[in-house]
Amino acid sequence: xxxxxxxxxxxxxxxxxxxxxxxxGATAFQTFSGAQLPLHTQPWTLCNGNGSICVPATxxxxxxxxxxxxxxxxxxxxxxxxxxxxxxxLEDWVFSTEFNVSDKHLQRILGARGALDNPLPAAVLxxxxxxxxxxxxxxxxxxxxxxxxxxxxxxxVEQALQAGRNVLQIRLQSPILYADDQxxxxxxxxxxxxxxxxxxxxxxxxxxxxxKSQCHFGWDWxxxxxxxxxxxxxxxxxxxxxxxxxxxxxxxxDPSDLQGTWRVxxxxxxxxxxxxxxxxxxxxxxFQNHGTYAGAHADFGSDGSxxxxxxVVNPSLWWPNGMGSQLTYDIYVHLRCGEMEVDARKLQTxxxxxxxxxxxxxxxxxFHFRVNHKDFFAKGANFIPVDSFQDRITKDQxxxxxxxxxxxxxxxxRNWGGGLYQSQEFFDMCDQLGILILQxxxxxxxxxxxxxxFLDNVRKEVLENVRRLRHHPSIAVWAGNNENEAAxxxxxxxxxxxxxxxxxxxxxxYLDVISQAVAEADPQRHxxxxxxxxxxxxxxxxxxxxxxxxxxSGDVHHYDYDSDCWDVSVFPVPRFCSEYGYQSIPSVxxxxxxxxxxxxxxxxxxxxxxxxHPDGMAQMTKQIEMHYPLPNNANGTDAFQHxxxxxxxxxxxxxxxxxxxxxxxxxxxxxxxxxxxxGALYWQLNDIWAGPSxxxxxxxxxxxxxxxxxxxxxKQQLVGLQVDxxxxxxxVYVVTDTGTEQAMKHLSxxxxxxxxxxxxxxxxxxxxxxxxNKAVLGDWLDVPAMLGGLPAASCVAVLEAxxxxxxxxxxxxxxxxxxxxxxxxxxxxxxxxxxQISLKVLEQASAGAELTVIIEAKAIVPHLWVxxxxxxxxxxxxxxxxxxxRKKLSARRLxxxxxxxxxxxxxxxxxxxxxxMQLATVDV
Numbered sequence: 001x002x003x004x005x006x007x008x009x010x011x012x013x014x015x016x017x018x019x020x021x022x023x024x025g026a027t028a029f030q031t032f033s034g035a036q037l038p039l040h041t042q043p044w045t046l047c048n049g050n051g052s053i054c055v056p057a058t059x060x061x062x063x064x065x066x067x068x069x070x071x072x073x074x075x076x077x078x079x080x081x082x083x084x085x086x087x088x089x090l091e092d093w094v095f096s097t098e099f100n101v102s103d104k105h106l107q108r109i110l111g112a113r114g115a116l117d118n119p120l121p122a123a124v125l126x127x128x129x130x131x132x133x134x135x136x137x138x139x140x141x142x143x144x145x146x147x148x149x150x151x152x153x154x155x156x157v158e159q160a161l162q163a164g165r166n167v168l169q170i171r172l173q174s175p176i177l178y179a180d181d182q183x184x185x186x187x188x189x190x191x192x193x194x195x196x197x198x199x200x201x202x203x204x205x206x207x208x209x210x211x212k213s214q215c216h217f218g219w220d221w222x223x224x225x226x227x228x229x230x231x232x233x234x235x236x237x238x239x240x241x242x243x244x245x246x247x248x249x250x251x252x253x254d255p256s257d258l259q260g261t262w263r264v265x266x267x268x269x270x271x272x273x274x275x276x277x278x279x280x281x282x283x284x285x286x287f288q289n290h291g292t293y294a295g296a297h298a299d300f301g302s303d304g305s306x307x308x309x310x311x312v313v314n315p316s317l318w319w320p321n322g323m324g325s326q327l328t329y330d331i332y333v334h335l336r337c338g339e340m341e342v343d344a345r346k347l348q349t350x351x352x353x354x355x356x357x358x359x360x361x362x363x364x365x366x367f368h369f370r371v372n373h374k375d376f377f378a379k380g381a382n383f384i385p386v387d388s389f390q391d392r393i394t395k396d397q398x399x400x401x402x403x404x405x406x407x408x409x410x411x412x413x414r415n416w417g418g419g420l421y422q423s424q425e426f427f428d429m430c431d432q433l434g435i436l437i438l439q440x441x442x443x444x445x446x447x448x449x450x451x452x453x454f455l456d457n458v459r460k461e462v463l464e465n466v467r468r469l470r471h472h473p474s475i476a477v478w479a480g481n482n483e484n485e486a487a488x489x490x491x492x493x494x495x496x497x498x499x500x501x502x503x504x505x506x507x508x509x510y511l512d513v514i515s516q517a518v519a520e521a522d523p524q525r526h527x528x529x530x531x532x533x534x535x536x537x538x539x540x541x542x543x544x545x546x547x548x549x550x551x552x553s554g555d556v557h558h559y560d561y562d563s564d565c566w567d568v569s570v571f572p573v574p575r576f577c578s579e580y581g582y583q584s585i586p587s588v589x590x591x592x593x594x595x596x597x598x599x600x601x602x603x604x605x606x607x608x609x610x611x612x613h614p615d616g617m618a619q620m621t622k623q624i625e626m627h628y629p630l631p632n633n634a635n636g637t638d639a640f641q642h643x644x645x646x647x648x649x650x651x652x653x654x655x656x657x658x659x660x661x662x663x664x665x666x667x668x669x670x671x672x673x674x675x676x677x678x679g680a681l682y683w684q685l686n687d688i689w690a691g692p693s694x695x696x697x698x699x700x701x702x703x704x705x706x707x708x709x710x711x712x713x714x715k716q717q718l719v720g721l722q723v724d725x726x727x728x729x730x731x732v733y734v735v736t737d738t739g740t741e742q743a744m745k746h747l748s749x750x751x752x753x754x755x756x757x758x759x760x761x762x763x764x765x766x767x768x769x770x771x772x773n774k775a776v777l778g779d780w781l782d783v784p785a786m787l788g789g790l791p792a793a794s795c796v797a798v799l800e801a802x803x804x805x806x807x808x809x810x811x812x813x814x815x816x817x818x819x820x821x822x823x824x825x826x827x828x829x830x831x832x833x834x835x836q837i838s839l840k841v842l843e844q845a846s847a848g849a850e851l852t853v854i855i856e857a858k859a860i861v862p863h864l865w866v867x868x869x870x871x872x873x874x875x876x877x878x879x880x881x882x883x884x885x886r887k888k889l890s891a892r893r894l895x896x897x898x899x900x901x902x903x904x905x906x907x908x909x910x911x912x913x914x915x916x917m918q919l920a921t922v923d924v
Contacts (some may be wrong), residue, residue, distance in 0.1 A: 001346070035342065039097055039168065040234040042535070049092035049171075060391040062131070062229035063093045065171070076388070077594045077689050080609055088105065089176050089226035094170045095680035099236070103163040109238050111159065120241040121156025126166070128152035129232025132212040133173040140167055146213040150421055150442060157236065157461045168741045172228040175325075179217075182209035188501070191493035199613045208446040211457060214418040215385065215444075221611040221684065221693035223388060231390045237523070241281050244304070245270045246333050246345040246465070248471040249524055252353065258372055261313050262351055264912050267307040267467075268310045270300060270335055270343070280718045281342075283308060286336040317372050318350030318473045320411040321434035322716050323739035325672035326350070328431050348428050349434050350473035350670055354436070356526040358536035363673020364552025367575035369412075369436070369476055376738040377666050378436070378715040380410035381696065382579060385419045385688055395425060396895065400701045400872060401686050403894040407874065408707060409714035412436040414506055414578055414681050415733050417482035418444030421465050430474035437474050438578065438681070440531060441514055443481035447495065450505040455513050462514050462728050466521040478527045480510040483557065485530035485548045503544055511543055531578055549675045551575070557683075558658075561619035564626055565654035566822065567725040568661045573670060576679035580658055581694040583613060583620050584706070585644055585652035586687065589869040590698040594690040602643045603635030610691035617692070623650045627822035629917050644914050649913075651694075651878055652705035655682050659713045660720055663735045667774030682710075701871040705863075705879040717743045717770065720737060721751075721799055721818040723783070727792040730820075732778040732799060736770045745770055748802040749815065753786050753795045756826070756860045758884045759834045761795055762786040765802075783820060793825035796860060798883070817881035823862060833859035835884075837910055839866075851891040851904045856881050863914040869906040 023662070039059075046057040046066045055070035067073045067088065076085055109122050110218065125136060131149040135142060139162055142517075144155030181520060183194055183206040194205025203218020204226055218224030244834060246268045253261045264283050283306045287294040296308040316327040328350045335343040351618035355370040369378055386393045405413060413430075415422060417440030425907045430437055442886060448454070469475060488495050488506055495502045510529050518527045529538055534545045535554030549556040551572050557579035563570035565582070585591075591600055599606035602617070611617050624630060624646045631639040658680075687695040696706035712718075718735040736743045749766045763784070768776055787795060797820060801813040819826070826832055835857040842852040851873075855864070861882040866875055891904070 003317060012596065027110060035240040036235050036237040037099055037233050038233075038530065039099065040096060040230070040232075042228040043101070044095050044097045044230075047094050047096070050095065052276070055671045057095060059234065059440060060129075060229070060231040060537055061095070061654045062227045062231075062389040062391050064088055064225060064227060065389050065391055066230075074801070075594075076225060077223075079606065082225060083220075085225070089204075089224075089228070090174050093172045093228055094169055094172055095172070095230055096167060099166050099168070101161055101166055105238075106161055106163050109161070118481075121158050122236050123156070123158040124154045125157045126152065126154050126235045126237060127170075127230075127232055129230070129390070130170070130173055131172075131227055131229045132210060133178045133229060135171045135173075137727070139170045139331055146594075148457055148461055149213065151457075151464055152212060152511055153231070155872075163375075170230065174385045175216070175226045175228060176204050179204070179206035180208045182206065186449060188498070191495060191502075192451055193444060193493075196493065198614055200614050202609070203612075209634055210882055211442075211461065213420055214442065214446070216388070217690070218612065219418065220616075221384070221613070221691070221695070222688040223691075225388045226889050227389060229389075240342050241335055241337055242271050243333075243335055243345055244271055245467045245469040246347065247521075248331055248347050248349055249522070250349055250351055250473075251524060253311070255353065258353065261736055262312050263292070264312060264349075265307060265309045266296075266331060266333060266347075268305070268333060268335075270304045270306070280336065280495055281337040281683055284336055285310070286330065286334070286525070287312070288332075289329040291639045312351070315351040318352040318431075319739070320371055320376065320436050321406050322409060322737060323371070323374065323376060323434075324412055326434040331471070347471045348431055349471045350431060352473050354473075354525075356528075356535075358476055359551070361673070361676060362480055362669060364550065365536050365554075365575070366678075367554050367675055368578055368676075368678030370795050371436075374738050375678070376411070377677075377773070378404065378412040378438075378576070378681065380412040380414070380435070380681045381685035381710070382414045382416050382681055382683045383419075383685050384416055387699075388685060390420075390686060391721065397701070398426055399429060399895055402426075402433055402435060402698055404697055404703065404874070405435055405664055405685060406433040407773055407894060408711040409716065410435060410679060411436060411475065412679070413685060414438040414440065415533075416440055416684075417442055417479070418442070421469070424468070425473040427469060427474055435474060436476040437472075438477055438479060438531070439475050440479045440482050443484060443509075445483050445486070445487060446494075447493065447502050447505060448509055450508045450813045455509065458509065459517050461463045462517040463521050468520055469523040470525070478522070478525060479531045480514050480527070482531060485533055485544060486557075487545055489546060489548065492494065499748075501794060506546060507543060509557060517604065524605055528554075535575075549574075555679070561615075561623070564725070566621065566627065566658055568722075571658050571661050573665055573674035573677065574662075575676060577662055577677070578679065578681045579683045580655070580680075581683035582623065582651045582654040583616055583694050584647040584693050584704060585620075585692050586690050586695075586698040586704070587644060587648075588641060588868065589867075589871065590690045590700050590702055593700070598637065600637055600640045602640060602850075603639045610689075613692065620650070620692070622689040623654060625824070626697060627653070627824060628913065629824050629827040640854070641911070646909050646916060648705040649865075650880065652709040655706055656709045656713050658682075659710075660718070660722070663713070663718055664722070664733055664777065665772070666735055668777070682706075698871070703874055703878070705865065708875070708878040710879075719747065719749075719799070719815050721797050723797065723818055723820055724780075727820045728783050729780040730783050730818075731780045731785075732766045732768060732798055733775060734768050734770050735771050735775045738773045743770055743772070750800050751781070752798045752800070753783075753820075754798055755790075755795055755833075755858065756831055758860055761788060761790060766799075791829060791831075793829045794831040795820060796862075796881070814883060817860075817883075819862070823913055826862075827913075832862070832914050832917055835859040835861040835882075835912065836904065837861060837864070837912065839908060839910060853889050853891075853908065855882070855889060855910070856885070857887075858884055860884065865911045867911075868904060868908050873904060 044057040044489045047054040051655045059064040086106045134146045136144045138160035143157050146153045197203045197205045201218045203224040207217035208882045248266045264537045283298050285296045294310040298306045298308040300306045331347040333345045358365045467893040532549045533554045537553040551574040555576040555578040556574040631642045661711040662677045662680040669675040687699040747768045751764045753761045797818045799816040838856045840854045872893045
């Protein structure tokens with residue numbers, strides 16, 4: 001071994017052993033005497049730019065949360081905090097910390113520098129998840145800058161290190177002022193203009209000029225806090241080889257034989273300091289799970305890159321939720337130099353294939369997903385950031401939301417392009433729960449700059465994140481952006497004023513830069529240029545279709561708040577719907593942590609202030625008034641509980657009807673070529689704060705009525721009733737997903753029309769044969785003939801199983817209950833009967849693991865809602881129709897509460913449409 005390599009080898013041994021002896025988890029200022037010093041574990045100070053405010057800080061940290069912890073500001077989510085605290089985002093902020101370096105260790109580093117045969121620094125500062133525009137100074141000397149919260153950065157610091165005390169400062173520039181400055185110096189306008197932000201959003205403009213989460217500048221469902229902070233790794237590293245990236249892919253050697261041999265390929269890029277160390281360093285891979293073992297070794301190339309491959313025979317396959325098991329495997333990747341391990345990573349992966357099927361069909365092209373040669377209907381929702389402040393997002397919060405998705409029979413979520421790429425922890429959970437991800441890149445509802453620096457920044461962002469995430473079996477497809485193609489070609493932001501310029505910018509960013517970066521880093525996965533888009537048909541349109549929301553190819557986004565959602569003819573019949581939805585408001589339990597009691601009224605100024613969607617309150621009210629009795633004095637505080645109930649019921653019912661419409665077109669194609677629908681991802685799964693939004697899970701975790709309905713309308717086998725908009729026809733249908741293990745092949749049912757006192761008016765026997773991966777639609781039946789002269793408003797349709805029970809063997813035989821007309825007509829005709837509901841709580845199981853109640857009713861109960869003020873509680877059913885009699889209902893937590901005292905606390909309240917009717921005067 002050459003003398004200089006031997007010297008460096010000895011140095012690695014010294015600093016690595018020193019690192020182990022030091023124990024790098026201290027909470028006081030630390031001494032840098034080993035291979036690396038993690039600065040994110042030690043104390044920091046946070047000051048504003050002029051030093052007039054200084055507080056202690058603990059990483060991970062956003063500026064707002066650290067100011068809150070020192071009582072400089074109130075809870076940002078309280079009241080109108082997003083406006084009242086805007087000054088925070090308009091300031092520069094400085095995080096600082098200290099560490100020590102012994103003279104001996106500094107001489108080691110500088111001595112090693114002289115022995116290297118390349119110009120790489122012997123000591124670096126590594127940072128990740130820095131939000132966003134940062135300048136780094138060590139001992140008063142600027143050592144680097146970063147401008148992208150989605151990337152990691154490394155800066156040489158050996159020239160700035162000094163023996164003894166070292167001071168690191170990170171100055172974060174106001175993201176608002178930075179974005180405004182970038183816009184001011186742009187050679188041309190890049191819409192939307194900063195002055196074009198809708199006033200109801202209370203946001204800031206020019207977000208497209210800064211590479212940070214776009215919703216930080218405000219959205220129509222969330223606040224604008226334009227955060228700054230340090231959320232990731234912050235480490236000083238001495239000369240020692242380390243991984244820059246590690247990724248893997250898993251593919252069958254014969255794509256037609258998934259029970260045969262699979263090839264696992266691991267790629268790594270390491271800093272081995274050129275030829276100085278590459279001769280003594282190697283990559284080692286271990287793969288050992290579920291009785292399967294493999295291993296491989298390889299030496300690094302001159303550029304620090306290496307790849308190894310090994311074969312696994314007949315592994316267990318990974319399947320989406322509802323189609324099979326989710327067996328995952330761990331790949332352990334080691335960087336060894338001589339006898340020492342100097343870096344290591346663990347990757348979770350699985351054996352599965354995923355394809356986007358876009359073969360030609362009548363009028364256009366199919367669009368659906370195929371896993372392990374099985375086509376399936378994608379069921380799920382869109383995911384947004386869990387909190388405005390990244391350091392407040394916990395593993396338990398993510399787990400509750402994703403477990404909720406799994407428990408609601410979802411098999412796919414879309415990680416929306418205005419938020420965050422999400423952590424490894426998030427994707428690990430999705431892997432384990434069988435939830436596939438339609439993964440956007442972080443560009444949304446805007447045109448973007450395309451100067452060389454911006455494009456280079458984006459290219460590095462895409463390469464890093466794709467390599468970081470590509471080993472996850474949950475990632476199904478990459479998508480370039482959210483709605484930017486539609487915004488461009490449909491002139492949302494005045495792009496027609498210079499269309500050719502903006503069109504070229506669009507192609508430069510999403511086709512030349514992002515598409516090519518994806519092809520380089522993950523050639524096995526499909527890339528969609530935008531969502532929505534016309535999919536494979538985009539190529540023939542130059543990737544700019546006149547109508548990117550065609551029902552004949554690709555995916556669509558659909559919103560219509562004015563039409564009657566009971567009339568399914570207002571919905572599209574697309575190949576795949578990746579966004580659709582209606583708004584509601586969260587529960588009083590969730591609201592009370594963020595707004596004062598006197599503002600809990602439908603017409604309050606603060607509720608209107610938190611409604612960031614233009615005309616949102618009026619649109620919700622309109623849908624409610626179409627279908628339900630509206631309480632007298634609906635805008636008062638006394639009626640607020642009932643308005644929350646009505647808003648959630650109308651949201652759930654509208655989205656249920658739209659989702660069932662899409663599922664009824666699975667495997668069914670209309671004469672005009674539309675149909676063959678194979679995906680429904682509603683907007684949106686979760687909330688970022690307490691306010692009016694499209695979410696089905698409230699901020700804090702409480703399930704809305706929509707989430708309970710999703711568990712029903714996303715069942716593996718959905719059996720339901722469809723009543724036409726005129727209440728003249730009714731039919732039964734059955735939709736059966738791929739791989740549904742307990743699906744009924746032949747369904748024998750009875751359909752009855754009943755009064756609300758449960759008197760049977762007519763009865764019809766129904767038989768249907770289910771077909772996997774296809775909707776089977778029964779014959780239309782004549783409703784007036786079945787009513788025998790009674791008003792439609794006086795009756796409901798009840799579908800029951802005959803003989804064996806359908807869908808849920810533990811429930812009664814009721815499959816579906818459907819009103820024939822909106823309940824406002826039932827209320828106006830005084831057809832509802834007092835159900836005289838009673839509730840009895842049975843003894844709780846140990847540690848509060850389960851709560852069981854018995855509900856009794858003496859008449860049909862429309863939309864019975866059972867609530868307890870515990871956001872982690874999930875009932876096994878809610879917002880349901882109940883026939884007279886007894887119903888046992890249980891509640892449990894989706895995850896361990898972490899407390900020995902897990903008893904449910906708080907009153908259990910019941911509400912039904914009969915309660916609302918007592919407060920209403922309905923004129924129709």
